[in-house]
Amino acid sequence: MAVDPASAASLTRDTEVIAEFVDVHRHYRMGDNIVRALNGVSMQVRRGDYLAIMGRSGSGKSTMLNLLGCLDRPTSGEYRVGGRDISRLDDDALSDVRGREIGFIFQSFNLIPQLTVLENLEVPLFYQGGVGPESRKKAEYLADRVGLGQRLEHKPLELSGGQQQRVAIARALMNDPLFLLADEATGNLDSNTEQEILALFDDLQKDGVTIVIVTHNPAVALRAERTLWLKDGQVERLDDNRSEAGRAAAEAAARSHGGAQ
Ligand SMILES: Nc1ncnc2c1ncn2[C@@H]1O[C@H](COP(=O)(O)OP(=O)(O)O)[C@@H](O)[C@H]1O
Numbered sequence: 174m175a176v177d178p179a180s181a182a183s184l185t186r187d188t189e190v191i192a193e194f195v196d197v198h199r200h201y202r203m204g205d206n207i208v209r210a211l212n213g214v215s216m217q218v219r220r221g222d223y224l225a226i227m228g229r230s231g232s233g234k235s236t237m238l239n240l241l242g243c244l245d246r247p248t249s250g251e252y253r254v255g256g257r258d259i260s261r262l263d264d265d266a267l268s269d270v271r272g273r274e275i276g277f278i279f280q281s282f283n284l285i286p287q288l289t290v291l292e293n294l295e296v297p298l299f300y301q302g303g304v305g306p307e308s309r310k311k312a313e314y315l316a317d318r319v320g321l322g323q324r325l326e327h328k329p330l331e332l333s334g335g336q337q338q339r340v341a342i343a344r345a346l347m348n349d350p351l352f353l354l355a356d357e358a359t360g361n362l363d364s365n366t367e368q369e370i371l372a373l374f375d376d377l378q379k380d381g382v383t384i385v386i387v388t389h390n391p392a393v394a395l396r397a398e399r400t401l402w403l404k405d406g407q408v409e410r411l412d413d414n415r416s417e418a419g420r421a422a423a424e425a426a427a428r429s430h431g432g433a434q
């Protein structure tokens with residue numbers, strides 16, 4: 174039987190690994206002791222994934238976020254971004270990968286208060302020398318995409334928290350990153366606004382955006398497709414939140430872990 178080229182292509186795209194940990198360790202020396210913040214983590218993020226990283230306080234979430242975001246390097250093991258091992262790059266090369274490939278979303282939005290929505294969106298391109306009519310068009314498109322088409326000339330403090338986070342999400346998309354990396358993205362928002370932002374993540378994922386969120390909130394993690402649970406610097410389990418069995422397991426795990434940060 175002939176293989177339909179369209180479905181073969183989509184199969185390749187669906188399974189393309191864009192970020193990968195291969196036996197990653199991150200150890201800190203504390204006097205005579207070694208703290209194994211990550212202790213042999215292997216995982217993959219595929220194009221189009223929506224992955225949540227969960228775990229109790231001290232399990233290694235922040236360490237993993239810093240590594241995923243190219244803010245830090247493994248002590249040993251490989252971190253592959255877009256197929257390339259970046260674990261031995263120097264600081265400049267690493268920050269280049271960070272700027273081009275990763276779209277950060279922070280709990281505290283991190284917008285520049287003096288700049289308008291449009292100007293905030295252009296900031297990532299400004300550092301790469303790419304501001305001009307093209308970037309302005311793209312900023313307008315993305316502002317519209319996140320529902321802020323009528324707020325282009327507003328400054329952050331003239332916007333609600335949810336609107337500010339939308340600006341941050343649009344900003345994170347300006348460089349067409351390989352994936353979005355969100356650190357407790359809804360941690361500063363009330364529950365209605367949290368739901369709006371999670372609905373926006375759902376929409377973006379449908380458009381093909383790859384999302385990795387680090388959270389201690391089980392309800393937020395359950396919105397992702399998969400949840401990776403860290404415990405003592407290792408992967409404790411990987412739940413498929415879209416299958417019924419996976420969802421039940423994830424809910425039970427969320428209950429037993431509580432919301433403890
Ligand atoms: N800079 C550091 N120096 C020493 N130990 C650290 C450092 N950062 C994190 N750790 C330790 O590594 C472990 C994992 O920490 P972290 O990644 O912050 O976990 P989480 O974000 O899940 O709370 C903890 O035991 C923590 O104390």
Ligand SMILES: [Mg+2]
Nearest residue numbers: 231234235236
């Ligand atoms: Mg942390």
